[in-house]
Amino acid sequence: MALVQNFPFAAIMLYLAGGVTCCVLKPKASKWVCLVLNMLVTGLMFSVLLFTVHTGESYVYWMGHFPAPWGNEIRIGPLEALMGTAFPLVMTLTLLGGMEHIFEDVEPEKVNLYFTVVSLLMVSMLALVFTNDLFTAYVFVEINTIASCALVMLKYKSGRALVATTRYLIMSLLGSGLFLLGIIILYSITGHLLMQPMSARIQELFASGEYAFPLTVTIGLFSVGMALKSALWPFSAWLPDAHSSATAASSGILSGLVIKSYIVLLIKIFYRVLGSEEILSSGVTDVLFLFGVGAMVFGSFYALKEKDIKRLLAYSSVAQVGYIYAGIGLGTKAGMIAACVQILVHAATKPMLFCTSAGFMSVSGGSRRFEDLRGAGRRDPLSGIAFTVGALSMIGIPLFAGFVTKLWLTRALLSRLGWKLWIGIAALVLSTVLNALYYIPTVSLLFGRRNDHRFDDTKPQKDYSYLIAIVCFIVLNFLLGTCSEPVTGIIETGLSVLS
Amino acid sequence: MGSNLMTNYFEATAVICFGIGFTMLFLNKNLIKKVIGFNFMDSSIFLFLASNGYISGRISPIITNSSVSSENYINPIPAGLVLTGIVVSVSVTAFLLALTTRLYLRYHTLELDEMIRLSNAEET
Amino acid sequence: MKLPRFLAVFLNWVEGEEVFPVPEQASGPFHSERIKKADPKKKPQTPGRKKDHSKLLSALYSALSVIVCLTVILTLLTTVSWLPRFGGDHNPVENEVYTRYVERELEEAGAVNTVAGMILDYRAFDTLGESNVLFIAVCSVIILLRADRKKDGSLNIPELESTPEEKPDDIIFRCAAMILMPVGLVFGIYVVLNGHLSAGGGFSGGAIIGASMILYVRAFGSEKLDKVFTFSTYKWITFAALITYTLLKTWSFYTGANGLESGIPLGKPGAILSAGLILPLNICVGLVVACTMYAFYSLFSKGGFGNGQ
Numbered sequence: 001m002a003l004v005q006n007f008p009f010a011a012i013m014l015y016l017a018g019g020v021t022c023c024v025l026k027p028k029a030s031k032w033v034c035l036v037l038n039m040l041v042t043g044l045m046f047s048v049l050l051f052t053v054h055t056g057e058s059y060v061y062w063m064g065h066f067p068a069p070w071g072n073e074i075r076i077g078p079l080e081a082l083m084g085t086a087f088p089l090v091m092t093l094t095l096l097g098g099m100e101h102i103f104e105d106v107e108p109e110k111v112n113l114y115f116t117v118v119s120l121l122m123v124s125m126l127a128l129v130f131t132n133d134l135f136t137a138y139v140f141v142e143i144n145t146i147a148s149c150a151l152v153m154l155k156y157k158s159g160r161a162l163v164a165t166t167r168y169l170i171m172s173l174l175g176s177g178l179f180l181l182g183i184i185i186l187y188s189i190t191g192h193l194l195m196q197p198m199s200a201r202i203q204e205l206f207a208s209g210e211y212a213f214p215l216t217v218t219i220g221l222f223s224v225g226m227a228l229k230s231a232l233w234p235f236s237a238w239l240p241d242a243h244s245s246a247t248a249a250s251s252g253i254l255s256g257l258v259i260k261s262y263i264v265l266l267i268k269i270f271y272r273v274l275g276s277e278e279i280l281s282s283g284v285t286d287v288l289f290l291f292g293v294g295a296m297v298f299g300s301f302y303a304l305k306e307k308d309i310k311r312l313l314a315y316s317s318v319a320q321v322g323y324i325y326a327g328i329g330l331g332t333k334a335g336m337i338a339a340c341v342q343i344l345v346h347a348a349t350k351p352m353l354f355c356t357s358a359g360f361m362s363v364s365g366g367s368r369r370f371e372d373l374r375g376a377g378r379r380d381p382l383s384g385i386a387f388t389v390g391a392l393s394m395i396g397i398p399l400f401a402g403f404v405t406k407l408w409l410t411r412a413l414l415s416r417l418g419w420k421l422w423i424g425i426a427a428l429v430l431s432t433v434l435n436a437l438y439y440i441p442t443v444s445l446l447f448g449r450r451n452d453h454r455f456d457d458t459k460p461q462k463d464y465s466y467l468i469a470i471v472c473f474i475v476l477n478f479l480l481g482t483c484s485e486p487v488t489g490i491i492e493t494g495l496s497v498l499s
Numbered sequence: 500m501g502s503n504l505m506t507n508y509f510e511a512t513a514v515i516c517f518g519i520g521f522t523m524l525f526l527n528k529n530l531i532k533k534v535i536g537f538n539f540m541d542s543s544i545f546l547f548l549a550s551n552g553y554i555s556g557r558i559s560p561i562i563t564n565s566s567v568s569s570e571n572y573i574n575p576i577p578a579g580l581v582l583t584g585i586v587v588s589v590s591v592t593a594f595l596l597a598l599t600t601r602l603y604l605r606y607h608t609l610e611l612d613e614m615i616r617l618s619n620a621e622e623t
Numbered sequence: 624m625k626l627p628r629f630l631a632v633f634l635n636w637v638e639g640e641e642v643f644p645v646p647e648q649a650s651g652p653f654h655s656e657r658i659k660k661a662d663p664k665k666k667p668q669t670p671g672r673k674k675d676h677s678k679l680l681s682a683l684y685s686a687l688s689v690i691v692c693l694t695v696i697l698t699l700l701t702t703v704s705w706l707p708r709f710g711g712d713h714n715p716v717e718n719e720v721y722t723r724y725v726e727r728e729l730e731e732a733g734a735v736n737t738v739a740g741m742i743l744d745y746r747a748f749d750t751l752g753e754s755n756v757l758f759i760a761v762c763s764v765i766i767l768l769r770a771d772r773k774k775d776g777s778l779n780i781p782e783l784e785s786t787p788e789e790k791p792d793d794i795i796f797r798c799a800a801m802i803l804m805p806v807g808l809v810f811g812i813y814v815v816l817n818g819h820l821s822a823g824g825g826f827s828g829g830a831i832i833g834a835s836m837i838l839y840v841r842a843f844g845s846e847k848l849d850k851v852f853t854f855s856t857y858k859w860i861t862f863a864a865l866i867t868y869t870l871l872k873t874w875s876f877y878t879g880a881n882g883l884e885s886g887i888p889l890g891k892p893g894a895i896l897s898a899g900l901i902l903p904l905n906i907c908v909g910l911v912v913a914c915t916m917y918a919f920y921s922l923f924s925k926g927g928f929g930n931g932q
Binding site for chain 3: 511
Binding site: 140 | 715720748752753756759762771865869870877880885
């Protein structure tokens with residue numbers, strides 16, 4: 001086995017060791033451990049990405065001395081390697097962008113625990129992306145749940161964050177309960193826990209028609225469980241509070257990465273365990289499509305009424321998650337590509353927007369209300385420019401990342417005649433218009449002139465890490481928007497070797 | 500309805516408990532009752548899982564000198580999975596109870612709706 | 624004996640009485656003078672007295688709950704009726720995996736207890752994740768409940784301003800604890816060390832050790848234990864155990880995936896020094912679990928450990 005093939009496993013183990021080490025270090029030291037670890041893993045995973053793209057195949061890595069039906073294993077293909085590169089990259093940039101606020105919002109003695117939590121969150125997200133075993137997925141889903149709730153809760157000076165954490169935790173627990181039940185029903189009718197043997201057995205069962213009802217129920221359990229955890233629209237009531245009351249870096253991580261990791265897992269389950277044809281015939285894609293379309297419209301609609309910048313961004317996340325589910329719900333390969341592109345696009349944009357919102361808040365006396373934020377873009381031009389880029393990307397203007405999603409989603413919709421085409425196109429247009437309706441006024445408000453001179457003497461934060469992070473995010477956005485061909489190519493090969 | 504409902508009474512009990520626990524966690528407004536509901540739900544899943552590995556007439560999978568044939572032992576996998584599940588459940592319960600403690604100390608109530616109202620009032 | 628406040632609240636709730644005792648009667652670790660100081664306007668009404676809900680709405684809510692509950696139960700009951708028969712040979716349907724675990728576990732992992740062999744060797748990645756679930760949960764509880772005293776003497780979490788810990792003085796309880804605690808400790812250590820030979824292992828043994836530590840503290844107060852078992856002791860024990868665990872498993876995963884020999888002797892099945900890595904892993908897990916159980920107890924009861932003065 002080539003050395004580079006060990007890197008995904010090494011990444012998981014490095015994060016585990018790093019997370020445990022951060023617990024005993026001083027805050028400053030743990031910050032550096034966490035940052036260096038993130039950069040190192042980004043590099044490692046990038047080489048894995050190059051390797052898998054070069055071979056164009058996926059490989060299985062045994063976690064122990066025993067092969068498939070007996071031991072744990074992880075599996076890495078182009079798609080997994082792409083996600084595995086994007087997650088630590090975005091994590092590094094988000095941490096850099098929100099670093100100052102982490103030290104402000106979290107209690108000084110407990111800042112090192114913030115980095116412990118972040119490292120373990122990365123362990124769980126990478127494990128969810130790589131796993132080839134359903135029960136491993138469950139264990140890491142639980143780590144992910146606790147870690148992401150801890151990220152919200154770390155700002156416990158505000159009571160609202162505590163309440164939001166509780167609601168988030170409860171919804172997540174419902175989701176993981178359903179997910180576990182689904183795994184157990186599958187175990188009871190197949191006798192396997194690893195994806196590959198389980199999938200072979202399930203194909204036989206579908207062919208023979210045996211256990212049809214339990215299989216349908218498990219598809220439902222997995223979908224509802226993951227939809228609860230990734231805030232698909234009717235289940236998204238917890239998201240705005242949880243994402244808006246955390247500190248800026250946490251909000252970025254939660255919006256940009258955590259909810260995506262569950263969706264990647266769901267895609268893997270659909271493709272690798274249950275089989276894409278069976279998923280299509282069960283009709284679950286239609287339901288996901290409808291909910292996704294609902295999220296696209298209603299998420300934007302709620303955002304329209306919001307007068308608080310972080311809650312506005314959180315509602316926008318609800319809408320953007322809707323795009324992902326609409327792509328999955330189309331049930332075609334083009335739709336799935338659109339969904340995967342949207343995962344990356346949103347991961348590259350939303351953390352930037354949350355970081356800039358923190359920048360605006362620090363030049364507006366810490367307030368998140370629109371009336372205080374008026375003119376914040378003039379006082380802090382860097383954040384203003386970055387917010388504009390992010391807003392244009394979320395609306396879907398060409399040259400920016402968000403446009404690629406809309407392009408692929410339209411392409412996927414057009415290749416599919418029938419009711420989905422009309423509903424999808426209508427929702428896409430409506431959602432774009434609504435996005436423009438709340439992002440453009442926000443941008444003009446940020447660059448507007450103030451009548452009073454309340455914040456005239458506030459200076460923007462002089463922080464090189466923030467500057468670096470924002471510039472990298474902007475470049476990432478342009479790169480995704482202008483040359484998306486390689487990325488979609490990787491996703492395409494990744495999806496074709498997934499099943 | 501399939502034919503095995505009456506023979507699978509363990510699983511049937513487990514899913515009834517699951518439904519009750521699920522509803523309690525989802526819709527009850529009292530946080531302590533939510534925690535109880537969560538534990539009820541998880542324990543019922545473990546009952547479901549444990550009943551999956553049982554094969555009547557066989558003994559627990561601790562291998563004695565007499566034989567290493569799988570004819571004599573029950574399935575060890577569910578036992579291991581239940582062990583994992585219990586640890587997860589303990590951790591989450593501790594976390595949820597710690598959150599409840601902090602919220603109770605802050606707002607002097609255990610009702611989630613009341614907490615939401617009070618925390619919103621606090622912010623504005 | 625005074626009950627801790629939370630137990631009192633809980634017992635009141637079980638008995639269907641007023642859920643919130645009058646603040647003056649509050650006792651135990653979280654005795655809060657703050658309640659008296661609190662702004663009277665902010666004082667919440669007790670939910671029992673709240674009448675601003677319309678009756679219709681709450682009736683609808685209850686009906687909804689019942690409908691949700693029944694739907695979930697009926698769907699799952701139908702599912703269960705299709706599943707394989709309980710106690711049959713084909714439950715789960717395929718037994719290929721389990722057959723190999725039972726028949727070849729002794730030569731491959733070397734543990735007499737098949738479950739230990741399975742969770743610490745065949746499916747060790749899951750168990751590694753599981754120990755980290757415990758670790759991250761205790762981190763979260765520390766974040767929420769650990770009360771550090773700042774330089775000016777105030778607590779960093781004002782809500783946790785607590786009275787000194789109550790001194791238990793129940794003679795029967797003390798005598799019982801005196802007998803039970805050493806037995807429990809020894810039994811816990813036995814269960815940890817014997818995890819690969821009989822039922823048990825790191826998790827169950829660690830929980831027994833933790834329980835006997837809690838029993839000791841309940842009966843005799845925590846001053847003496849606090850001197851030995853400070854927060855930093857706890858931190859370093861957990862750190863050492865988890866790092867050892869991670870490193871050992873890294874070695875075993877790395878050799879396994881690359882087709883190398885791990886070089887760890889399996890020993891003679893049934894001997895105490897056998898089963899390769901399972902014994903050291905059980906000890907690590909046992910340490911983590913015992914410390915975590917005690918940490919949960921002391922964080923919940925008094926907001927932290929001793930600071931080692």
